[in-house]
Amino acid sequence: MWWVLGFGWMIYSYDNHGTPLLFWLILAFFSYRCVLCCPSYYTELASEAEISSLPKYRHEVSNGDVGQPDNRACRMIPMGTNDKDFSTERILRIGNVDCCICLCRYEDGEQLLLLTCDHHFRSTCVVKWSRLKATCSLCKVLVSPSLKSG
Secondary structure (H helix, E strand, C coil), rough: HHHHHHHHHHHHHHCCCCCCHHHHHHHHHHHHHCCCCHHHHHCCCCCCHHCCCCCEEEEEEEEECCCCCCCCCCEEEEECCCCCCCCEEEEEEEEEEEEECCEEECCCCCEECCCCCHHHHHHHHHHHHHHHEEECCCCCCCCHHHHHHH
16 A cells, blocks of 8 residues: 555656655655565575585584583584585584574474574575575575675
8 A cells, every 4th residue: 555655646746846855755765665675576596506505414412411400502513414614513502592494492313504604594494495585584694605606
């Protein structure tokens, strides 16, 4: 409804020449809404090859020290398909063990994918997300750096 009303105002102000500032204001607003606020119109989708090239990790929950049972730690164990840059284990804080796409806690042994921005998600969630948008769901960085040059 607001689009129809705004478009009507824009045409009216353009035809009557009485309010040229209103015309340019509405045109600027429409341009802002279309270009900046709707990135899905110009976002590429990630290919299967780009998704499969992301570093893979296995989520593991350790029980902590014997004297401190509440001191549990979560780790991301690299899987064999990662290259040498992603072959080190990562420690996760307890508050950082949720998938921000589906909002569920990681299960022990679950496969995680690490994006180029260092955000991690469940592999099933990031595959579904990347088929809709090729950006990280948190920071909007491209999933694969090869999309920038493409």
